[in-house]
Amino acid sequence: MRLLNRMGTVIKIKMNKIMDRAEDPLETLDYSYQKQLELLQNVKRGVAQVTTSKKRLELQRGKLVQNIDKLNSQAKDAITANREDLARLALERKNGMLIQVQGLEVQIADLEKEQAKLVAAEKRLTAKVESFRTKKETIKAQYTAAEAQVKITESLSGISEEMADVGMAIHRSEEKTQDMKARSAALDELIEQGTLEDFTGGEDDIERELAKISATSSIESELESLKKEAGK
Amino acid sequence: MIVRIMGEGQYKLSSSVLDELNIIDNRIVDCIAAENEKDFTKELVRLIEAVKEKGEPLDPDQIIESDIIVPPEDLTLEEAREVFSGTGLIED
Numbered sequence: 001m002r003l004l005n006r007m008g009t010v011i012k013i014k015m016n017k018i019m020d021r022a023e024d025p026l027e028t029l030d031y032s033y034q035k036q037l038e039l040l041q042n043v044k045r046g047v048a049q050v051t052t053s054k055k056r057l058e059l060q061r062g063k064l065v066q067n068i069d070k071l072n073s074q075a076k077d078a079i080t081a082n083r084e085d086l087a088r089l090a091l092e093r094k095n096g097m098l099i100q101v102q103g104l105e106v107q108i109a110d111l112e113k114e115q116a117k118l119v120a121a122e123k124r125l126t127a128k129v130e131s132f133r134t135k136k137e138t139i140k141a142q143y144t145a146a147e148a149q150v151k152i153t154e155s156l157s158g159i160s161e162e163m164a165d166v167g168m169a170i171h172r173s174e175e176k177t178q179d180m181k182a183r184s185a186a187l188d189e190l191i192e193q194g195t196l197e198d199f200t201g202g203e204d205d206i207e208r209e210l211a212k213i214s215a216t217s218s219i220e221s222e223l224e225s226l227k228k229e230a231g232k
Numbered sequence: 233m234i235v236r237i238m239g240e241g242q243y244k245l246s247s248s249v250l251d252e253l254n255i256i257d258n259r260i261v262d263c264i265a266a267e268n269e270k271d272f273t274k275e276l277v278r279l280i281e282a283v284k285e286k287g288e289p290l291d292p293d294q295i296i297e298s299d300i301i302v303p304p305e306d307l308t309l310e311e312a313r314e315v316f317s318g319t320g321l322i323e324d
Contacts, residue, residue: 002257003260003261003264003312003315003316004301006315006316007302008298008301010315011301120241121239124241124292127292128293128294128295131294131295132295135295154295157297159295161236161298168239168304172239172304172306
């Protein structure tokens with residue numbers, strides 16, 4: 001239980017921070033409930049953010065697909081006009097865009113997963129917050145101070161763990177969407193400029209070189225088949 | 233026992249599964265030491281799948297503290313190291 005133990009400790013530290021006990025234990029219950037409602041709002045905002053990011057990427061994908069269609073017909077026209085150089089340029093650009101589309105597909109799928117996770121977290125938290133509210137009122141109404149203390153500690157630890165978890169999920173999702181926002185802004189610029197070469201990032205030199213070689217050979221074979229089609 | 237998979241909720245498991253989880257946990261720690269991110273992710277996914285497979289999801293309106301906390305499946309090796317050093321992953 002080495003990683004799991006450490007994970008438990010990390011969560012405990014976070015839980016203690018969330019609990020922040022007031023002098024009056026019953027007040028602590030009310031305070032925690034307020035925090036839970038705030039957190040619920042934050043999850044909802046998180047879901048909205050992920051949805052917006054996903055829409056933005058889908059829009060970009062649409063634009064790229066349009067550009068690819070256009071470049072295809074430009075390459076064809078260029079061959080008909082005996083301008084192999086132009087056709088090659090169009091196919092090179094198309095190739096760059098195809099790579100981007102593939103990258104976007106992966107990101108869109110990631111965001112979809114993220115969205116589903118946050119929606120499920122929101123549902124779970126909603127159920128727990130409602131159950132906590134009922135418990136809180138029962139504790140206030142029925143128990144003596146000493147009995148209440150035990151019940152309060154129990155329900156506070158349970159709900160604080162949930163809050164630590166949901167808080168982390170929101171934080172991680174925010175980081176992911178921020179990262180995608182930056183990349184997607186860069187991509188927007190490149191779509192405008194029509195220059196998409198070497199925006200693959202991440203890969204090392206060897207992978208990039210290999211990708212270039214396979215792109216070049218696919219461009220050459222595409223050129224050949226365009227020429228054949230045009231009877232040249 | 234109650235197990236929380238971070239970001240995915242809590243599961244009720246029989247304590248007999250503990251040994252199996254321990255074995256995977258040890259393998260994960262070895263992967264971290266060897267900086268083997270690929271196997272690290274594979275083992276973490278295996279750990280999460282084991283919990284889901286052997287456990288029953290806890291009713292969401294039950295408020296219970298977990299006995300074991302499993303990190304999220306997209307935890308990176310870097311983040312796992314931070315868990316060990318007691319920093320990162322969860323912001324203050």
